Amino acid sequence: MLFKLLLLGLVIWGVYHFFIKQKPIEHKDKEADVMVECDKCGTYVSNKEAIIKDGKYYCSKKCAGVEQ
Ligand SMILES: [Zn+2]
Structure with a gap:
């Protein structure tokens, strides 16, 4: 159960950082x-x-x- 929670946390962390990394690229596209x-x-x-x-x-x- 604890392992599942850690895995879920890792997935959320991964998704969170994925979108944080995507944001500057989207911003750059708008200025293009x-x-x-x-x-x-x-x-x-x-x-x-x-x-x-x-x-x-x-x-x-x-x-x-x-x-x-
Ligand atoms: Zn024309």
């Missing part, structure tokens, strides 16, 4: 570039390069309808 679809032509572009107009993403100024 997210591909967003251009509302006009459907081209996928990095959210850092995308032009946001009226809450929509566009691949270029041309698609966004912004005068250059």
Whole structure:
């Protein structure tokens, strides 16, 4: 019985540390570039390069309808 409790504790410890180790990786992924679809032509572009107009993403100024 005691052995089972120790084993259960070890499993919980293992799972706990597994998720602790996973967290920084998930955080890193959120900071990475997210591909967003251009509302006009459907081209996928990095959210850092995308032009946001009226809450929509566009691949270029041309698609966004912004005068250059
Ligand atoms: Zn476009």
